[in-house]
Amino acid sequence: MIVEIISTGTELLLGQIVNTNAPWLAQQLNELGFSVVYQSTVGDNRERMSQVFNIALNRADIVITSGGLGPTQGDITKEVSADLLNRKPCLHQPSVARIEKYFSGRGIAMPESNLRQAMIPADAIVLDNDQGTAPGVILEENNKIIIHLPGPPSELKAMFTHSVIPYLNRRYSTQGIIVSRVLRVYGIGESSLEAKIQDLVKAQVNPTIALLAKDSEIHIRLTAKSEDACEAQKAIESVERVIRDRLGNSIFGTDADSLEMVVGQLLREKKLTVALAESCTGGLISSRLTDIAGSSDYVIGGIVCYSNSVKRDFVGVPEEILQSYGAVSEPTALSMASNIKHKFGAAIGIGVTGIAGPGGAVADKPVGLVYIAIDGPKGSRCFEFHFSGHRKGIKQRTSQAALFELQRYALEI
Numbered sequence: 001m002i003v004e005i006i007s008t009g010t011e012l013l014l015g016q017i018v019n020t021n022a023p024w025l026a027q028q029l030n031e032l033g034f035s036v037v038y039q040s041t042v043g044d045n046r047e048r049m050s051q052v053f054n055i056a057l058n059r060a061d062i063v064i065t066s067g068g069l070g071p072t073q074g075d076i077t078k079e080v081s082a083d084l085l086n087r088k089p090c091l092h093q094p095s096v097a098r099i100e101k102y103f104s105g106r107g108i109a110m111p112e113s114n115l116r117q118a119m120i121p122a123d124a125i126v127l128d129n130d131q132g133t134a135p136g137v138i139l140e141e142n143n144k145i146i147i148h149l150p151g152p153p154s155e156l157k158a159m160f161t162h163s164v165i166p167y168l169n170r171r172y173s174t175q176g177i178i179v180s181r182v183l184r185v186y187g188i189g190e191s192s193l194e195a196k197i198q199d200l201v202k203a204q205v206n207p208t209i210a211l212l213a214k215d216s217e218i219h220i221r222l223t224a225k226s227e228d229a230c231e232a233q234k235a236i237e238s239v240e241r242v243i244r245d246r247l248g249n250s251i252f253g254t255d256a257d258s259l260e261m262v263v264g265q266l267l268r269e270k271k272l273t274v275a276l277a278e279s280c281t282g283g284l285i286s287s288r289l290t291d292i293a294g295s296s297d298y299v300i301g302g303i304v305c306y307s308n309s310v311k312r313d314f315v316g317v318p319e320e321i322l323q324s325y326g327a328v329s330e331p332t333a334l335s336m337a338s339n340i341k342h343k344f345g346a347a348i349g350i351g352v353t354g355i356a357g358p359g360g361a362v363a364d365k366p367v368g369l370v371y372i373a374i375d376g377p378k379g380s381r382c383f384e385f386h387f388s389g390h391r392k393g394i395k396q397r398t399s400q401a402a403l404f405e406l407q408r409y410a411l412e413i
Contacts, residue, residue, distance in 0.1 A: 001172060003029055003036045004060035006052060008067040008077050009151060010043035021066040021149075021156050028160065032168065033175025033225070034062065044074045053084055057144050064164075067151030069134035071113040077148055078121060078137055085141050087121035095126060095135045102133050127163040131155040138167065145171075176225050179232035183220040183243060184253045186404045190218055196246045200239065207235050216400040217259075252407060259403045260288040266410050267298035272376075274406065275344035276302035277315045277336035279327065280354035280370060284399045300344045305336070315339050328353050328365055330382045333373035337382075341375050348376035348409065352402055354385075356394045368394055372402045374409050381409070 005022050012019050019041065026036045038060060042052040056063045068077030082089050095118035103110040117134045120126055127136030132155040139146040147164060149156045185193060190213050194201065197220075201209050207224035222239055226232035244251055253262045267274060276286050286302045289295055303314055308327055311317040316339035317332055325331045333351045341349025354370030361367045368387040373380065383405055387397045 004038040004056040082121035089119040092120040185218040273346045275346035277340040333371035337373035337375040
């Protein structure tokens with residue numbers, strides 16, 4: 001079954017709110033075995049909305065909308081579909097009673113405008129809304145299905161889970177099982193990665209292989225469809241083994257694993273602790289590490305050392321290093337890593353210094369130049385990076401590189 005998701009609301013087109021409903025619905029539907037092939041967004045305009053609905057009905061078996069079921073004159077989703085299918089809107093008394101109860105339970109008189117929400121196209125299936133006032137609607141027309149869901153995410157999710165899933169299961173029985181796994185990769189460019197697995201991508205059938213560059217990482221999504229979850233999982237695992245053989249430790253995690261989560265688990269398993277001296281990242285690496293619950297098991301502490309005086313007086317970088325090589329240099333980063341390790345009594349010390357921009361660059365030290373040093377049981381190492389982008393992006397990429405190098409270092413211990 002081919003599904004199209006249509007998100008309605010001019011506020012989405014204006015960028016005033018982020019559309020979280022469409023990705024959530026797509027994930028749920030794919031897990032149920034339905035193929036979400038199209039997604040559309042349309043504003044609160046009758047003519048354009050009618051055009052979008054008509055196109056969707058011509059190319060999809062199931063059309064699911066979100067939004068436009070409220071009490072205002074701009075909430076026109078049901079009216080547009082009713083006109084398109086020649087269904088006369090009728091006042092649905094059970095919905096009127098539910099809406100009145102919703103307001104009376106809060107000690108509020110129901111505004112007359114809320115009766116618009118109880119106007120339902122003829123012969124529709126009504127979906128109760130346990131989280132709000134707008135009922136949902138299912139319209140069946142010539143082997144096509146339109147499902148109207150409310151826009152607020154809490155209402156949409158509850159209605160889809162409690163009403164739409166049972167309806168789809170009754171009507172279509174099983175659509176098979178779709179299983180996905182995401183391999184999270186860092187330290188290799190997208191083109192280089194594709195070259196390593198190009199033959200697999202070209203030969204893909206089931207599972208399919210898709211690459212996505214996201215937040216300084218590359219995600220490899222493997223998706224398999226089968227009548228049985230175990231068979232789908234086996235199909236994914238066979239391809240995953242080949243990819244892991246080719247990419248090695250560049251794959252740092254799977255699915256929802258973040259780099260800070262993976263690094264934290266590794267440090268805990270190996271009973272390692274870390275201390276950080278951060279300049280250009282302003283404490284971002286420490287922040288990411290301590291976003292993980294239980295990080296006090298391995299994060300000792302750190303110092304944000306922006307100025308040379310703090311690097312010298314609190315971290316212990318010798319004045320002669322700062323004068324001879326500058327704050328942004330390999331010797332400074334190495335000194336930061338070594339001194340912070342000893343000062344905090346940690347197993348591993350991290351020192352990070354660089355130029356995040358937009359100012360601060362000189363002829364031989366451009367914006368984006370970063371040094372990341374690690375000092376620990378396997379000795380000291382320093383890595384030079386040249387990141388591009390704006391200030392915030394450089395800080396993010398630096399934190400990602402530091403965590404990845406910390407992971408590689410810890411794996412050797």
